[in-house]
Amino acid sequence: MKEHVLVILPHPDDESFGVAGLIAQKRKAGIPVTYACGTLGEMGRNMGNPLFANRESLPIIRKKELEDACRAMDVQDLRMLGLRDKTIEFEDDEELADMMEEIIDNVEPTLIVTFYPGFAVHPDHDACGAAVIRALKRRPIEKRPVTYCLAFSNNRFEKIGDPDITINITDVADIKLQALKAHRSQTEGMLKQMEEKLLNNDPEAKHWFEQETYYTYKWEDREK
Amino acid sequence: MKPITKQAVQAYLEQFLNKTVYIHLETTTGAYSAHKNESNMTVVAFIRNTKVTYHQAKITGNGPYRVGLKMNEGWIYAEGLTDWVYNDENQLLMAGHNSEGQLAIALQISEKPFQY
Numbered sequence: 001m002k003e004h005v006l007v008i009l010p011h012p013d014d015e016s017f018g019v020a021g022l023i024a025q026k027r028k029a030g031i032p033v034t035y036a037c038g039t040l041g042e043m044g045r046n047m048g049n050p051l052f053a054n055r056e057s058l059p060i061i062r063k064k065e066l067e068d069a070c071r072a073m074d075v076q077d078l079r080m081l082g083l084r085d086k087t088i089e090f091e092d093d094e095e096l097a098d099m100m101e102e103i104i105d106n107v108e109p110t111l112i113v114t115f116y117p118g119f120a121v122h123p124d125h126d127a128c129g130a131a132v133i134r135a136l137k138r139r140p141i142e143k144r145p146v147t148y149c150l151a152f153s154n155n156r157f158e159k160i161g162d163p164d165i166t167i168n169i170t171d172v173a174d175i176k177l178q179a180l181k182a183h184r185s186q187t188e189g190m191l192k193q194m195e196e197k198l199l200n201n202d203p204e205a206k207h208w209f210e211q212e213t214y215y216t217y218k219w220e221d222r223e224k
Numbered sequence: 225m226k227p228i229t230k231q232a233v234q235a236y237l238e239q240f241l242n243k244t245v246y247i248h249l250e251t252t253t254g255a256y257s258a259h260k261n262e263s264n265m266t267v268v269a270f271i272r273n274t275k276v277t278y279h280q281a282k283i284t285g286n287g288p289y290r291v292g293l294k295m296n297e298g299w300i301y302a303e304g305l306t307d308w309v310y311n312d313e314n315q316l317l318m319a320g321h322n323s324e325g326q327l328a329i330a331l332q333i334s335e336k337p338f339q340y
Contacts, residue, residue, distance in 0.1 A: 042340050043270070045254050045326040047225075047319075054225050054309060054317050055248065055330050059340045084340070086255075086268070122255045154259065189324065 003031045006109035006145075008100060008132050010038035010088055010124040012066035013186050016179040018150045019113050020073055021169025021212045024176065027074040034077040034107050036100075037066060038128055041186070043085040049189030061185050069182035073175060079103065089127035093134065096127070100135035109145050112136070116149035116215055119156045133217065141219055148214035163213035173209035225307035225319060230283050233308050236316045237281035237291065240333050247300060248272045248332040273337045276300065288320055291331055302331040 005026050009015055015023065015035055023033050040059040047053040053061050063080070070078045081099060083091070104112070115129035129149060136144045148165060169176060180187050197205035250270035257266040280294035283305075293300040304320035311317060315334035322328050332338065 040340065043250075043252075045252060045328075047321065047325060047327055049325045051225060051307070051321065051325050054311075054319065055250070055327070055332065056311065056313070056315065056317060056338060056340075086270070121259045154262070 001108075001110055003111070004107060004109045005031060005033045005111045005113065006036065006104065006107045007033065007113045008036045008038075008103070008128060009114065010083070010122075010128040011041045011044075011085065012037055012039075012062045012069070013041065013180075013183040014115075014125070015073075016069050016176065016183055016187075017208075019212065020069075020176040020179040021172050022113065022148075022167060022214075023073045023075060024172035024179075025167070025169065028172065032077065033073075033075050034079065034103075034109070035070060035075050036079045036081055036103050038081045038083045038088060038124065039085040040066075040080070041085050044186060046186045046189070048185045049192075053185050058185065062183070065183045065185060069179040072178040072182050086124060088124045088131075091127075093131070096131040097134040097138070100131045101138060104132075104135055104145075112145050112147045113214070114147065114149060116151035116156075116160070116217070119149075119151035119153040119160060121153050125150075137219070144219065147217040149217050151215055160215060163215045165214040165216060167212050167214075168210065169212055170210055176209055225309045225317065228283070228287065228289050228305060228308050228318070230289065233283045233289075233291075233316075233318065234281075236310055237283060237293075237333075240278070240316070240335070241281060242277060242279055243335060244275055244277055246273045246334045246337050247276055248330060248334075248338050249274075249300060249302060250327075250330045251302075251304075252328065254326065291318065300331070302329055304329045305331065 007019055026033050041062045042059045114132040115125040117126050117130035120126050194205050252268040253266055257264045278293040278295045282292055284290050289305045290303045305318045306320045308318045317332045319327050320329040
């Protein structure tokens with residue numbers, strides 16, 4: 001089957017923080033990447049540093065930033081799902097899964113990247129990941145694409161162990177930085193601090209541009 | 225947005241007196257508050273596009289500021305407001321930003337529903 005990556009995450013910038021390295025490598029290899037982004041991050045707290053956005057202008061600004069980040073990563077198929085920041089977990093679960101199923105059926109990806117439900121801290125992250133898993137579970141197990149999940153809750157190691165996938169992204173670190181920079185309203189202040197840390201060889205800051213880690217989702221269906 | 229000047233905001237608050245208006249009221253610690261420090265709580269609330277009519281309005285304090293709107297059957301209250309703008313959509317946006325410029329509270333008033 002022809003390779004095609006489908007990334008499904010709820011907020012503009014989730015992809016740049018978590019998946020930009022993987023996306024950039026796939027694109028460099030000529031593999032198509034579709035990014036389905038759930039919301040426009042309407043409820044973000046960061047308004048630019050110095051301040052340039054407000055609650056009403058933020059979604060318009062973040063939409064543009066999302067498009068710029070996709071350009072930086074060379075993502076050519078960006079889909080905006082029209083959900084609203086902070087409300088995903090309150091949508092109807094089956095309808096949400098329908099939405100994800102439609103995209104999955106349409107793209108027929110060989111690899112999906114989403115958040116690990118229950119281990120992704122933000123309620124939107126968990127709900128987005130859960131909807132993707134729910135949609136995939138509607139398929140027979142052998143028809144489900146490999147699914148990489150992002151997890152960063154503090155209890156993840158205790159509950160689900162170490163991530164089984166680690167990719168070295170140093171060859172595309174510059175693209176990841178450009179993607180993060182594109183989300184200026186959200187990242188400018190943080191990146192200023194990070195640049196200083198990088199200069200001081202801070203291991204945590206370096207980690208962002210050296211590797212990305214994922215958990216391959218383990219299907220736990222009783223029946224085959 | 226710009227730093228609040230009380231007289232200017234007071235005048236705009238009064239512009240909406242006795243009209244049917246849409247309110248956006250929000251306060252947030254950020255969704256990662258407890259994740260970053262387990263002794264913190266994550267507390268977030270918002271209500272958007274609720275239709276109300278108020279007949280009295282005041283901005284008080286010396287900065288950050290407080291706003292109270294009196295309705296026939298209740299009150300709307302916000303504390304910690306630092307910045308404001310009256311935008312092209314004729315909406316009065318007030319917000320409180322912390323020292324890192326992050327939004328901690330917002331109170332917004334509009335005669336038509338807020339978009340998005």
